[in-house]
Amino acid sequence: MANIFPRSFNLSPLKGLFCFGVVGITLILGFWYYATPKTLRVGYQPSQPIPFDHSIHVGQVGLDCRYCHSFVDESSHSNIPSANTCWNCHSHIKKESPKLEPLRRAMDKDYEFYDGKAIEWVRVHKSPDYVYFNHSAHVNRGVSCKSCHGNVDEMDVVYQAETHSMSFCLDCHRNPEDHLRPLEEVYNLDYDASEFIKNHPELGVSTQQELGAFLKKKWSIHPKESCSTCHR
Numbered sequence: 001m002a003n004i005f006p007r008s009f010n011l012s013p014l015k016g017l018f019c020f021g022v023v024g025i026t027l028i029l030g031f032w033y034y035a036t037p038k039t040l041r042v043g044y045q046p047s048q049p050i051p052f053d054h055s056i057h058v059g060q061v062g063l064d065c066r067y068c069h070s071f072v073d074e075s076s077h078s079n080i081p082s083a084n085t086c087w088n089c090h091s092h093i094k095k096e097s098p099k100l101e102p103l104r105r106a107m108d109k110d111y112e113f114y115d116g117k118a119i120e121w122v123r124v125h126k127s128p129d130y131v132y133f134n135h136s137a138h139v140n141r142g143v144s145c146k147s148c149h150g151n152v153d154e155m156d157v158v159y160q161a162e163t164h165s166m167s168f169c170l171d172c173h174r175n176p177e178d179h180l181r182p183l184e185e186v187y188n189l190d191y192d193a194s195e196f197i198k199n200h201p202e203l204g205v206s207t208q209q210e211l212g213a214f215l216k217k218k219w220s221i222h223p224k225e226s227c228s229t230c231h232r
């Protein structure tokens, strides 16, 4: 019997499978690449070596963010405080608390398990290495921590509140008016724009948009959108 199929036929299911595989993998990678950062990172809430509670220290004790994140308005990087900063208070407040045991190990020379090693906080927010970000450029231009980190002052455990995706950054760079606030309110996460506007009739503004436009002009703010601003 004559062979009605060309010799190459036997290979074609394999080729088909191969093509499908390439398309499939591309689809999966594409989905992973674009969808992951925007959806999965929000809500990331690792547990920490000490259950440090911002709602106690900011909300109740009333500490300013800069008491601990002391470089946030001076440098691109916002530091996590060293154990010294905690020890200022906790060498006499709740020193015996089991929650503070890792702090005593780091700081209390009289403690039997003292080792003097830094506390290993788990990082919550992390931009990819190919992104350049700068804290001081934002907080000294009326952009509050709240715009990018949410109401940390009310969090008992810090979690990621915003996507920090490229579109998140660009949405504000295109319309900073929606977000700008007076410099003295940047660290006040309870700030209420309508309250501020009501108390400052001399500015002649009646909405956040108008207040934002006023501040943008006053500080001649022009957030850049060129790729090299954030990718260098």
Ligand code: HEC
Pocket (backbone or CB within 6 Å): 048, 052, 054, 057, 058, 063, 064, 065, 066, 067, 068, 069, 080, 081, 121, 122, 123, 124, 125, 126, 145, 146, 149, 152, 153, 157, 158, 187, 189
């Ligand atoms: C008493 C010290 C203290 C004060 C005051 C404080 N923080 Fe923190 N903050 C910490 C410590 C310690 C961590 C690391 C542990 C953690 O993530 O809970 C941290 C973590 C954070 C993180 C997450 C960092 C990461 O890993 O991505 C953000 C965001 C943050 N703080 C914002 C703020 C803001 C905004 C304020 C002011 C409203 C503030 N903090 C006030 C001590 C402080």
Ligand code: HEC
Pocket (backbone or CB within 6 Å): 050, 051, 052, 053, 056, 057, 061, 063, 068, 081, 085, 086, 087, 088, 089, 090, 093, 094, 097, 098, 099, 100, 103
């Ligand atoms: C300005 C003083 C001050 C500083 C600085 C400070 N704390 Fe506190 N902390 C307090 C006070 C006040 C309380 C509430 C104590 C209470 O409930 O009676 C507290 C409570 C705590 C608790 C809960 C303790 C318990 O057993 O309920 C932990 C854990 C804690 N702090 C960790 C830290 C860490 C970690 C740092 C450094 C990043 C830090 N604190 C810095 C004042 C401070």
Ligand code: HEC
Pocket (backbone or CB within 6 Å): 065, 069, 072, 078, 079, 080, 123, 124, 125, 126, 127, 128, 133, 135, 138, 139, 143, 144, 145, 146, 147, 148, 149, 164, 186, 187
């Ligand atoms: C315009 C957005 C924006 C604003 C405003 C902002 N942050 Fe951040 N923050 C980020 C991004 C993005 C990261 C991750 C940076 C990285 O990976 O290098 C971050 C990281 C951090 C970290 C973790 C740094 C580390 O190395 O563990 C802390 C702490 C922090 N921010 C605190 C603050 C505080 C406090 C304020 C207000 C005073 C603030 N941020 C304002 C976007 C912002």
Ligand code: HEC
Pocket (backbone or CB within 6 Å): 131, 132, 133, 134, 137, 138, 141, 143, 147, 148, 164, 165, 168, 169, 170, 172, 173, 176, 179, 220, 221, 222, 223, 224, 229, 230
């Ligand atoms: C809520 C508003 C807002 C968000 C969100 C925001 N930015 Fe900005 N950004 C600004 C403003 C306002 C400036 C200051 C522009 C000026 O001074 O003309 C700025 C400036 C910058 C600069 C310039 C700093 C310099 O050294 O010149 C960089 C880089 C930057 N932003 C990166 C980012 C990245 C990356 C993100 C996202 C993770 C981001 N921004 C999110 C408002 C925002």
Ligand code: HEC
Pocket (backbone or CB within 6 Å): 033, 034, 037, 038, 127, 128, 131, 164, 165, 166, 169, 170, 173, 224, 225, 226, 227, 228, 229, 230, 231
């Ligand atoms: C205001 C800051 C900012 C500017 C301007 C910016 N990017 Fe990005 N870009 C980011 C951030 C932040 C990410 C990381 C996104 C993430 O982790 O989800 C990113 C990610 C990317 C990625 C990786 C794919 C993705 O979407 O996650 C590419 C490609 C990219 N940028 C290209 C560009 C190009 C091309 C330009 C100029 C037209 C540009 N970016 C301008 C902040 C910026």
